[in-house]
Amino acid sequence: MLRANFLLLALATSDVCGQAGSTAWRFTFTSIKTLATANTIIHLSEIKLYASGSQVAISSISASGSCASAPNSAEGLDKLYDGLVTAASKWSGVTAPDPGASPPTVCYLDITLSSSAFVDQYELFSANSQARDPVSWTLSYGINNVYTVVDTVTSFAAPTTSLTTYGKLNIAYSSGEHASISGDPHILGAHGDRADFKGEDRGTYVLLSTARLSLAVMFEHDKFLTPHSRLWVQGSWIRSVYWTIRTGAGRLLHISLNAHNPVWNGSSTTRTTLLDDVRFSFRDKTLAVQTPDWHTKAVVTKGAPHWGKLRMDVEVTPQRGAASGAVAPHGLLGQTFDGDSSPTHGKRDSYDRLDDGTPTRARKGIGGLVTTSAKAEGAIEGAAEQYRTKAPYDTAFAFSRFGAFAAPPRNVTAVRHRSGGR
Numbered sequence: 277m278l279r280a281n282f283l284l285l286a287l288a289t290s291d292v293c294g295q296a297g298s299t300a301w302r303f304t305f306t307s308i309k310t311l312a313t314a315n316t317i318i319h320l321s322e323i324k325l326y327a328s329g330s331q332v333a334i335s336s337i338s339a340s341g342s343c344a345s346a347p348n349s350a351e352g353l354d355k356l357y358d359g360l361v362t363a364a365s366k367w368s369g370v371t372a373p374d375p376g377a378s379p380p381t382v383c384y385l386d387i388t389l390s391s392s393a394f395v396d397q398y399e400l401f402s403a404n405s406q407a408r409d410p411v412s413w414t415l416s417y418g419i420n421n422v423y424t425v426v427d428t429v430t431s432f433a434a435p436t437t438s439l440t441t442y443g444k445l446n447i448a449y450s451s452g453e454h455a456s457i458s459g460d461p462h463i464l465g466a467h468g469d470r471a472d473f474k475g476e477d478r479g480t481y482v483l484l485s486t487a488r489l490s491l492a493v494m495f496e497h498d499k500f501l502t503p504h505s506r507l508w509v510q511g512s513w514i515r516s517v518y519w520t521i522r523t524g525a526g527r528l529l530h531i532s533l534n535a536h537n538p539v540w541n542g543s544s545t546t547r548t549t550l551l552d553d554v555r556f557s558f559r560d561k562t563l564a565v566q567t568p569d570w571h572t573k574a575v576v577t578k579g580a581p582h583w584g585k586l587r588m589d590v591e592v593t594p595q596r597g598a599a600s601g602a603v604a605p606h607g608l609l610g611q612t613f614d615g616d617s618s619p620t621h622g623k624r625d626s627y628d629r630l631d632d633g634t635p636t637r638a639r640k641g642i643g644g645l646v647t648t649s650a651k652a653e654g655a656i657e658g659a660a661e662q663y664r665t666k667a668p669y670d671t672a673f674a675f676s677r678f679g680a681f682a683a684p685p686r687n688v689t690a691v692r693h694r695s696g697g698r
C-alpha cells in the first residue's frame with residue numbers, strides 16, 4: 277500500500293513541475309575541462325536560474341559526491357549565488373568529478389530555491405582557471421527526493437576566458453507532440469499522421485519552416501533489398517540535413533549534417549556548443565539543434581530495420597507553446613502541428629504488388645521490384661514539389677514561414693477534401 281502511494285507521488289512529479297515547479301534543483305557535474313592529478317578542483321563563480329525570463333532566488337546550495345568539501349572557507353557555496361562574478365567570489369570544490377575513475381565520480385550541487393519555480397533557463401559562470409570549469413553535467417528537479425533530469429550537456433565548449441557566462445542555456449520542455457521522418461521515408465506527424473514521401477533524387481525539401489528556423493533535407497534514390505520479405509525496392513533515403521537559423525541576436529546560421537561524412541563543423545568529437553541562443557549537441561553521429569522554440573535532431577544510421585543502409589532520420593519537437601504561436605509552423609512535418617489533435621493520413625506505398633503488376637506474394641524466393649512513389653498526397657497542403665527548394669539553405673518555398681510575423685495553421689479541411697475525405 278505504501279509502495280502504491282509512493283508511485284502515485286512519483287507519477288505526479290512531471291505534472292507538478294509543469295504547473296508550479298519545484299524548490300529542489302540539482303546539477304550533477306560529470307567532468308571538468310582538463311582533469312590532471314595536480315588539479316583536482318572544480319569551480320564556478322556563479323550560477324543563475326531563470327523562470328519565464330526572470331531570475332529566481334536561490335536560498336541555499338549544498339555539495340556532495342566528489343566535491344563535498346571546499347579547499348578553504350573563502351570559496352564556499354554561498355559564493356555561487358551572491359550576484360558577484362569575480363575571482364574573489366567563486367566556489368571551489370574538492371575534488372573534481374572524474375569520468376575515468378572506477379567507478380566514475382560525480383559532483384552534486386543541490387540548489388534550494390526560495391520559492392517553487394519552473395526553471396526553464398540557466399547560466400553558469402566560469403571562474404579564474406578554465407581547466408577547472410565543468411563541461412559535462414545534467415540538471416534535474418526533485419520532488420519528494422525523486423529526481424527528473426531536464427537537461428543533459430556533454431563536453432560543453434566552455435568559455436575560454438575567466439569570469440564569463442557560459443551563455444543562457446534553455447531547458448527543453450516539450451508538450452509531448454513531435455513529428456519525424458525516417459527510413460525509406462515514412463512521415464509520422466504530430467498527431468500520429470502517417471504518410472510516405474519520396475523526394476526527387478538529390479532534391480531538397482523543407483520539413484520544418486518557422487519564423488526563425490528552416491529545416492530541409494536532401495533525398496537520394498537507392499535500390500535495396502528488404503530484410504524480411506527479400507523484395508527489391510527502388511526507394512529513397514535522406515542523406516543530408518540543412519538548418520537555416522536566425523538566432524536571437526540576429527545572426528544567420530547555416531548548419532548541415534551529411535550521412536556520408538557525419539561530422540559537425542569539421543569534427544566528429546562529442547561536444548555541446550552554444551551560438552547565441554541556439555545549442556548544438558553532437559554525439560554518435562547525431563546532431564541535435566535546439567532553438568528556444570524547437571528541438572530538432574538528425575541521426576545518421578545503418579541500423580534496424582534497414583541494416584547496412586546509410587540514411588538519416590529526423591525528428592522535430594516544439595517547446596512549450598511554440599507550435600501554437602502567431603506563426604504556425606509549416607513544411608512537410610511542421611504543418612502537422614495544426615492544433616486539431618487528430619491525424620491527417622496521406623498516401624503510403626504498397627508493397628503488395630510488383631512494378632510489373634504481379635502480386636508480391638506470387639514470387640518464388642528472392643526478388644521482384646517495387647518502385648516507391650508516394651509523395652504524402654492527402655497529408656500535406658498543395659503538392660510535394662511546392663516544398664522543394666532551389667538550394668539546400670534556401671528558405672523560400674510555397675508555404676515558407678521564415679521571417680514571417682503571422683501565419684495561420686494549414687487549412688486541414690481542404691487537405692482532407694483533396695484526399696477524398698480521409
Ligand SMILES: [Ca+2]
Pocket residue numbers: 321322355356357358359360361362365366
Ligand atoms: Ca559569485
